[in-house]
Amino acid sequence: MKKIVIIALLSFVPFLAIGQVKQINDILDKYEKNKDVESILISPELLQMAGESQMNQPTKDLLSKLTELRILSVKSSHKENGVSVAQLLRQDLDRVISQENMSRILKIRDGEELMEMFKTKEDKGALLFLNSKPGEFTVISIFGKIDPSVVNAAISGEINIK
Protein backbone atom coordinates (compact mmCIF):
# COMPACT_ATOMS: atom_id res chain seq x y z
CA MET A 1 0.00 0.00 0.00
CA LYS A 2 2.82 2.35 0.99
CA LYS A 3 4.61 1.55 -2.27
CA ILE A 4 1.50 2.31 -4.30
CA VAL A 5 1.11 5.68 -2.57
CA ILE A 6 4.77 6.56 -3.22
CA ILE A 7 4.53 5.50 -6.88
CA ALA A 8 1.33 7.52 -7.31
CA LEU A 9 2.97 10.59 -5.75
CA LEU A 10 6.12 10.18 -7.85
CA SER A 11 4.10 9.90 -11.01
CA PHE A 12 2.39 13.21 -10.28
CA VAL A 13 5.55 15.21 -9.50
CA PRO A 14 6.18 16.29 -13.13
CA PHE A 15 2.62 17.53 -13.41
CA LEU A 16 2.79 19.94 -10.46
CA ALA A 17 4.54 22.46 -12.68
CA ILE A 18 1.95 22.17 -15.42
CA GLY A 19 -0.94 22.38 -12.96
CA GLN A 20 -1.24 26.15 -13.29
CA VAL A 21 -1.08 25.97 -17.08
CA LYS A 22 -3.79 23.33 -17.08
CA GLN A 23 -6.02 25.43 -14.83
CA ILE A 24 -5.71 28.44 -17.12
CA ASN A 25 -6.26 26.27 -20.19
CA ASP A 26 -9.34 24.71 -18.58
CA ILE A 27 -10.84 28.16 -17.99
CA LEU A 28 -10.13 29.26 -21.54
CA ASP A 29 -11.58 25.98 -22.87
CA LYS A 30 -14.71 26.56 -20.78
CA TYR A 31 -15.43 29.94 -22.38
CA GLU A 32 -14.12 29.53 -25.92
CA LYS A 33 -17.32 28.05 -27.34
CA ASN A 34 -19.60 30.75 -25.90
CA LYS A 35 -21.42 33.30 -28.01
CA ASP A 36 -19.81 36.72 -28.35
CA VAL A 37 -16.43 35.12 -27.70
CA GLU A 38 -13.46 35.05 -30.02
CA SER A 39 -10.89 32.42 -29.15
CA ILE A 40 -7.58 31.87 -30.88
CA LEU A 41 -5.03 29.19 -30.12
CA ILE A 42 -1.81 29.18 -32.08
CA SER A 43 1.26 27.07 -31.64
CA PRO A 44 4.60 28.90 -31.99
CA GLU A 45 5.61 26.37 -34.67
CA LEU A 46 2.73 27.56 -36.82
CA LEU A 47 3.69 31.18 -36.24
CA GLN A 48 7.24 30.42 -37.26
CA MET A 49 6.03 28.69 -40.41
CA ALA A 50 3.66 31.54 -41.25
CA GLY A 51 6.26 34.28 -40.86
CA GLU A 52 9.36 32.32 -41.86
CA SER A 53 10.63 35.01 -44.23
CA GLN A 54 10.03 38.12 -42.10
CA MET A 55 10.97 36.75 -38.69
CA ASN A 56 14.34 37.74 -37.26
CA GLN A 57 16.51 35.47 -35.12
CA PRO A 58 15.60 37.04 -31.72
CA THR A 59 11.90 36.49 -32.45
CA LYS A 60 12.59 32.90 -33.52
CA ASP A 61 14.60 32.31 -30.32
CA LEU A 62 11.76 33.77 -28.31
CA LEU A 63 9.15 31.61 -30.01
CA SER A 64 11.26 28.51 -29.43
CA LYS A 65 10.72 29.00 -25.69
CA LEU A 66 6.95 29.15 -26.03
CA THR A 67 4.58 26.23 -26.34
CA GLU A 68 1.28 27.94 -27.02
CA LEU A 69 -0.40 31.30 -27.46
CA ARG A 70 -4.05 31.71 -26.56
CA ILE A 71 -6.25 34.73 -26.90
CA LEU A 72 -9.80 34.96 -25.65
CA SER A 73 -11.87 38.03 -26.20
CA VAL A 74 -15.33 38.40 -24.64
CA LYS A 75 -17.89 41.10 -25.34
CA SER A 76 -19.05 42.62 -22.06
CA SER A 77 -22.63 42.78 -23.35
CA HIS A 78 -22.95 38.96 -23.48
CA LYS A 79 -24.68 37.65 -20.39
CA GLU A 80 -25.38 34.22 -18.97
CA ASN A 81 -28.15 33.96 -16.38
CA GLY A 82 -28.08 37.72 -16.08
CA VAL A 83 -24.34 37.86 -15.33
CA SER A 84 -21.78 39.19 -17.78
CA VAL A 85 -19.65 36.36 -19.21
CA ALA A 86 -16.65 38.68 -19.19
CA GLN A 87 -17.18 39.15 -15.46
CA LEU A 88 -17.45 35.38 -14.88
CA LEU A 89 -14.26 34.80 -16.86
CA ARG A 90 -12.46 37.48 -14.87
CA GLN A 91 -13.63 35.89 -11.60
CA ASP A 92 -12.40 32.45 -12.67
CA LEU A 93 -9.02 33.85 -13.67
CA ASP A 94 -8.73 35.90 -10.47
CA ARG A 95 -9.30 32.69 -8.50
CA VAL A 96 -6.42 30.90 -10.29
CA ILE A 97 -4.20 33.97 -9.92
CA SER A 98 -4.74 34.10 -6.16
CA GLN A 99 -4.70 30.30 -5.66
CA GLU A 100 -1.45 29.87 -7.55
CA ASN A 101 0.15 33.03 -6.14
CA MET A 102 0.85 34.39 -9.58
CA SER A 103 2.79 37.63 -9.45
CA ARG A 104 1.49 40.81 -11.04
CA ILE A 105 4.27 42.32 -13.06
CA LEU A 106 2.48 45.29 -14.55
CA LYS A 107 -0.71 47.27 -14.19
CA ILE A 108 -1.37 50.02 -16.68
CA ARG A 109 -4.47 52.16 -16.66
CA ASP A 110 -5.15 54.29 -19.66
CA GLY A 111 -8.45 56.10 -19.28
CA GLU A 112 -11.06 53.40 -18.98
CA GLU A 113 -8.72 50.69 -20.22
CA LEU A 114 -6.85 48.57 -17.73
CA MET A 115 -4.08 46.13 -18.60
CA GLU A 116 -2.58 43.76 -16.07
CA MET A 117 0.24 41.31 -16.61
CA PHE A 118 0.68 38.23 -14.43
CA LYS A 119 3.33 35.51 -14.34
CA THR A 120 3.32 32.07 -12.77
CA LYS A 121 5.87 31.44 -10.01
CA GLU A 122 7.63 28.69 -11.97
CA ASP A 123 9.54 29.60 -15.10
CA LYS A 124 7.82 26.80 -16.97
CA GLY A 125 4.36 28.27 -16.79
CA ALA A 126 2.37 31.11 -18.24
CA LEU A 127 2.35 34.83 -18.82
CA LEU A 128 -1.14 36.30 -18.64
CA PHE A 129 -2.33 39.62 -19.96
CA LEU A 130 -5.77 40.72 -18.81
CA ASN A 131 -7.10 43.67 -20.71
CA SER A 132 -10.39 45.24 -19.61
CA LYS A 133 -11.96 48.06 -21.54
CA PRO A 134 -15.51 49.19 -21.96
CA GLY A 135 -17.36 46.62 -24.01
CA GLU A 136 -14.64 43.96 -24.06
CA PHE A 137 -12.45 41.82 -21.87
CA THR A 138 -9.43 40.11 -23.43
CA VAL A 139 -7.10 37.46 -22.06
CA ILE A 140 -3.81 36.84 -23.80
CA SER A 141 -1.92 33.87 -22.42
CA ILE A 142 1.56 32.82 -23.39
CA PHE A 143 2.61 29.36 -22.26
CA GLY A 144 6.11 27.92 -22.14
CA LYS A 145 9.40 28.75 -20.52
CA ILE A 146 8.64 32.22 -19.19
CA ASP A 147 12.14 33.36 -18.29
CA PRO A 148 13.18 37.04 -17.85
CA SER A 149 14.00 37.34 -21.56
CA VAL A 150 10.40 36.45 -22.48
CA VAL A 151 9.00 38.85 -19.86
CA ASN A 152 11.27 41.66 -21.10
CA ALA A 153 10.34 40.93 -24.71
CA ALA A 154 6.64 41.02 -23.83
CA ILE A 155 7.00 44.31 -21.90
CA SER A 156 8.97 45.94 -24.68
CA GLY A 157 6.42 44.83 -27.27
CA GLU A 158 8.75 42.44 -29.09
CA ILE A 159 6.21 39.61 -29.32
CA ASN A 160 4.65 40.18 -32.67
CA ILE A 161 2.58 37.76 -34.64
CA LYS A 162 3.36 39.10 -38.12
Add this chain to the structure above:
Amino acid sequence: METITKEKIKELLDSYFQATTSLEEEKLLRNYFATGAHKEFEQYKPLFACFNMEIEALDKENVAGPKIPLRNTRSGRVNFMFRLVSVGAAAAIVLYTFIFAPQKSDSLRLFINGEKIMNQELAISMANDQFSRLNSILGKYQGGSEKLESLNRAGDAISPLFNIDKLLKQNRHDGRLEK
Protein backbone atom coordinates in the same frame (compact mmCIF):
# COMPACT_ATOMS: atom_id res chain seq x y z
CA MET B 1 25.84 -49.01 -0.25
CA GLU B 2 22.72 -50.35 -1.75
CA THR B 3 23.12 -51.20 -5.44
CA ILE B 4 20.47 -49.89 -7.72
CA THR B 5 19.35 -51.89 -10.67
CA LYS B 6 19.40 -50.60 -14.20
CA GLU B 7 15.62 -50.96 -14.36
CA LYS B 8 15.16 -48.94 -11.18
CA ILE B 9 17.33 -46.11 -12.59
CA LYS B 10 15.38 -46.18 -15.84
CA GLU B 11 12.16 -45.98 -13.89
CA LEU B 12 13.48 -43.12 -11.75
CA LEU B 13 14.70 -41.23 -14.80
CA ASP B 14 11.31 -41.58 -16.47
CA SER B 15 9.66 -40.21 -13.33
CA TYR B 16 12.29 -37.45 -13.10
CA PHE B 17 11.59 -36.21 -16.61
CA GLN B 18 7.88 -36.30 -15.89
CA ALA B 19 8.61 -34.24 -12.76
CA THR B 20 7.03 -36.79 -10.45
CA THR B 21 10.11 -37.83 -8.46
CA SER B 22 10.37 -37.14 -4.74
CA LEU B 23 13.34 -35.30 -3.22
CA GLU B 24 14.65 -38.62 -1.93
CA GLU B 25 14.48 -40.18 -5.37
CA GLU B 26 16.26 -37.19 -6.90
CA LYS B 27 18.98 -37.49 -4.29
CA LEU B 28 19.27 -41.16 -5.17
CA LEU B 29 19.71 -40.28 -8.84
CA ARG B 30 22.33 -37.63 -8.06
CA ASN B 31 24.31 -40.07 -5.92
CA TYR B 32 24.04 -42.72 -8.61
CA PHE B 33 25.44 -40.40 -11.28
CA ALA B 34 28.11 -39.05 -8.91
CA THR B 35 29.56 -42.49 -8.23
CA GLY B 36 29.39 -43.72 -11.80
CA ALA B 37 26.66 -44.72 -14.18
CA HIS B 38 25.75 -47.43 -16.58
CA LYS B 39 26.81 -46.77 -20.17
CA GLU B 40 23.21 -46.48 -21.24
CA PHE B 41 22.70 -43.50 -18.91
CA GLU B 42 26.07 -41.79 -19.53
CA GLN B 43 24.35 -38.92 -21.34
CA TYR B 44 22.58 -37.82 -18.12
CA LYS B 45 25.77 -37.74 -16.07
CA PRO B 46 26.69 -34.07 -16.83
CA LEU B 47 23.17 -32.96 -15.95
CA PHE B 48 23.25 -34.52 -12.48
CA ALA B 49 26.89 -33.50 -11.99
CA CYS B 50 25.80 -29.94 -12.58
CA PHE B 51 23.06 -30.25 -9.95
CA ASN B 52 25.61 -31.60 -7.47
CA MET B 53 27.91 -28.62 -8.14
CA GLU B 54 25.08 -26.18 -7.56
CA ILE B 55 24.13 -27.85 -4.31
CA GLU B 56 27.74 -27.70 -3.14
CA ALA B 57 27.96 -23.99 -4.03
CA LEU B 58 24.75 -23.27 -2.11
CA ASP B 59 26.05 -25.20 0.89
CA LYS B 60 29.22 -23.10 0.88
CA GLU B 61 27.17 -19.87 0.83
CA ASN B 62 25.13 -21.09 3.77
CA VAL B 63 28.32 -21.90 5.69
CA ALA B 64 29.68 -18.39 4.99
CA GLY B 65 26.83 -16.84 6.94
CA PRO B 66 23.13 -16.19 6.90
CA LYS B 67 21.86 -14.58 3.75
CA ILE B 68 20.99 -10.93 4.32
CA PRO B 69 17.92 -9.79 2.46
CA LEU B 70 18.95 -7.50 -0.41
CA ARG B 71 16.64 -4.67 0.51
CA ASN B 72 18.29 -4.26 3.93
CA THR B 73 21.65 -3.41 2.39
CA ARG B 74 22.49 0.05 1.08
CA SER B 75 22.70 -1.13 -2.54
CA GLY B 76 19.43 -2.98 -1.99
CA ARG B 77 17.76 0.26 -0.88
CA VAL B 78 19.24 2.09 -3.86
CA ASN B 79 17.95 -0.65 -6.16
CA PHE B 80 14.55 -0.46 -4.50
CA MET B 81 14.41 3.34 -4.87
CA PHE B 82 15.61 3.04 -8.46
CA ARG B 83 12.84 0.57 -9.20
CA LEU B 84 10.32 2.85 -7.49
CA VAL B 85 11.47 5.93 -9.42
CA SER B 86 11.46 3.93 -12.68
CA VAL B 87 7.89 2.83 -12.10
CA GLY B 88 6.92 6.43 -11.21
CA ALA B 89 8.58 7.75 -14.37
CA ALA B 90 6.86 5.10 -16.48
CA ALA B 91 3.52 6.01 -14.93
CA ALA B 92 4.22 9.69 -15.63
CA ILE B 93 5.01 8.95 -19.28
CA VAL B 94 1.82 6.91 -19.66
CA LEU B 95 -0.27 9.65 -18.01
CA TYR B 96 1.35 12.36 -20.12
CA THR B 97 1.00 10.41 -23.36
CA PHE B 98 -2.61 9.38 -22.93
CA ILE B 99 -4.13 12.06 -20.70
CA PHE B 100 -2.25 15.33 -20.94
CA ALA B 101 -0.58 15.27 -24.37
CA PRO B 102 -3.72 14.92 -26.52
CA GLN B 103 -4.89 18.32 -25.25
CA LYS B 104 -1.78 19.87 -26.75
CA SER B 105 -2.19 18.42 -30.20
CA ASP B 106 -3.85 21.52 -31.71
CA SER B 107 -1.55 23.85 -33.54
CA LEU B 108 -4.39 26.17 -34.50
CA ARG B 109 -7.87 26.64 -33.09
CA LEU B 110 -10.18 29.49 -33.85
CA PHE B 111 -13.65 29.90 -32.38
CA ILE B 112 -15.87 32.85 -33.23
CA ASN B 113 -19.27 32.97 -31.53
CA GLY B 114 -18.93 29.31 -30.59
CA GLU B 115 -18.22 28.18 -34.15
CA LYS B 116 -14.97 26.51 -35.04
CA ILE B 117 -13.41 28.20 -38.04
CA MET B 118 -10.57 26.62 -39.94
CA ASN B 119 -8.84 29.65 -41.33
CA GLN B 120 -5.20 30.00 -40.47
CA GLU B 121 -4.80 33.46 -42.00
CA LEU B 122 -7.80 34.88 -40.15
CA ALA B 123 -6.57 33.40 -36.86
CA ILE B 124 -3.10 34.88 -37.30
CA SER B 125 -4.53 38.22 -38.38
CA MET B 126 -6.86 38.36 -35.34
CA ALA B 127 -4.03 37.37 -33.02
CA ASN B 128 -1.87 40.04 -34.60
CA ASP B 129 -4.57 42.67 -33.93
CA GLN B 130 -4.76 41.66 -30.27
CA PHE B 131 -0.97 41.75 -29.86
CA SER B 132 -0.79 45.12 -31.61
CA ARG B 133 -3.33 46.50 -29.15
CA LEU B 134 -1.37 44.99 -26.26
CA ASN B 135 1.89 46.42 -27.56
CA SER B 136 0.27 49.81 -27.92
CA ILE B 137 -0.74 49.78 -24.23
CA LEU B 138 2.72 48.56 -23.28
CA GLY B 139 4.10 51.45 -25.32
CA LYS B 140 2.35 53.77 -22.87
CA TYR B 141 4.08 51.97 -20.02
CA GLN B 142 7.38 52.52 -21.79
CA GLY B 143 6.49 56.20 -22.14
CA GLY B 144 5.81 56.26 -18.40
CA SER B 145 9.02 54.48 -17.57
CA GLU B 146 10.94 56.94 -19.75
CA LYS B 147 9.37 59.80 -17.79
CA LEU B 148 10.45 58.11 -14.57
CA GLU B 149 13.91 57.70 -15.99
CA SER B 150 14.11 61.37 -16.92
CA LEU B 151 12.95 62.27 -13.40
CA ASN B 152 15.72 60.06 -12.11
CA ARG B 153 18.22 61.83 -14.32
CA ALA B 154 16.96 65.19 -13.06
CA GLY B 155 17.35 63.88 -9.52
CA ASP B 156 20.93 62.87 -10.26
CA ALA B 157 21.59 66.31 -11.74
CA ILE B 158 20.36 68.20 -8.68
CA SER B 159 21.96 65.91 -6.11
CA PRO B 160 25.23 68.01 -6.00
CA LEU B 161 23.06 71.00 -4.98
CA PHE B 162 21.79 68.97 -2.02
CA ASN B 163 25.37 68.19 -1.06
CA ILE B 164 26.25 71.89 -1.10
CA ASP B 165 23.18 72.66 1.00
CA LYS B 166 24.15 69.92 3.46
CA LEU B 167 27.69 71.28 3.70
CA LEU B 168 26.40 74.80 4.32
CA LYS B 169 24.06 73.60 7.06
CA GLN B 170 26.86 71.67 8.74
CA ASN B 171 29.21 74.69 8.67
CA ARG B 172 26.45 76.88 10.06
CA HIS B 173 25.94 74.39 12.87
CA ASP B 174 29.66 74.36 13.64
CA GLY B 175 29.60 78.16 13.77
CA ARG B 176 32.20 78.57 11.06
CA LEU B 177 30.00 80.81 8.92
CA GLU B 178 28.62 82.89 11.80
CA LYS B 179 30.36 86.01 12.91
